[in-house]
Amino acid sequence: MIPDTLVTVIVAVLGLLIGSFSNVLIWRLPRRESINFPPSHCPNCDHALAPLDLVPVLSWAALRGRCRYCRAPISPRYPVVELVTGAGYLILSLMFPYSQVGASLLGLCLLFTLLLVASVIDQETYSIPDEVSLPGAGIGLLFGLVNARTHADGLPVFAEALRGMLLGAGLLIVIDLFGSWVMRRARERSFPEAPLGYQQIALALLAGTWLGAWAGIAVGAVSVAVNLAARRAVRVPEWLTLGGTLLSLVLGTSGYGPGLILMVQGGLAAAGGMALLCGLYWWLHPIVTGQQEDDSDDYDPAAMGFGDVKLAAMIGAFLGWENLIVAVVVAIVAGAVLGVLQLLILKENRLKFGPYLALGALIALMFGAPLVEFYRRLFGL
Structure with a gap:
């Protein structure tokens, strides 16, 4: 050794x-x-x-x-x-000494590099390249296999990495879906994407809430097939998908369906899976949706950058879903505090969320286990 x-x-x-x-x-x-x-x-x-x-x-x-x-x-x-x-x-x-985690140390170092590169680029350009986040998510899954062989304590095996990846993308894309819906005052999107886009993500969210992650992704895929057959974006109204999801969760709290926790997990994972399929498709086949973001009258507002969604998927793949939650909470708190300071000092209100996500990921990696244990003891879980 x-x-x-x-x-x-x-x-x-x-x-x-x-x-x-x-x-x-x-x-x-x-x-x-x-x-x-x-x-x-x-x-x-x-x-x-x-x-x-x-x-x-x-x-x-x-x-x-x-x-x-x-x-x-x-x-x-x-x-x-x-x-x-x-x-x-x-x-x-x-x-994480090599004697304890073996080759998994290489994965952690690679994660650090990906987070740093994504953060600096986001800081300078307000964007996170797909070349960083999407291959990074795949590499995180591969290191799930390595972690299983090295028995690295606290690092996810493949199944946990896959779950973390789906829930990471799902959590942020659902924030974006509902936030954007509120920003549009519950109006439908003016520029639906074809053959797959936010409408299919919202549909997968609703279906996954009742049927589970993989069935939800399958329902979203059926909608993609319909768009391909029609050669246009066949609208799936958000009052049905997003409104239906909210109604489903209310029913879940009343004892209907598979249970509130399973419904939330299934919906988030299904939405995350469909979001990653969209991200992969848009990366390999860049499309013009008809909207110009430099014209305020000609685009659908977004509450969350799609690059952050894919970055969260990468973090979940490397760290697992529990540490992902820690990373997102830290990012939101840090973003809120530093965002207010940024507004007061620099008079700038555009928030670059990627660097905060990266900071949250590093804190979760180093201190996630004791933070999760503290939370469980605090609430008696």
């Missing part, structure tokens, strides 16, 4: 190197550039960078924050991302 101390040193150095690559992702993904070609170069003069220009932190410090070839300033974000990644990997290797 490799000593934990040696692993910690190796992981910290690896973090610095991965931090350097993270800067590539942060710069290129929002600009739709290849992460492989061309090789690293100065964005100002396009001169290719030599190996000595790419040493994490040290190159930036030796060059005093300027390009060696054109003397243009280099953003301090580059060494900051590298240092944060190295420090993050170091802390993770100390909290």
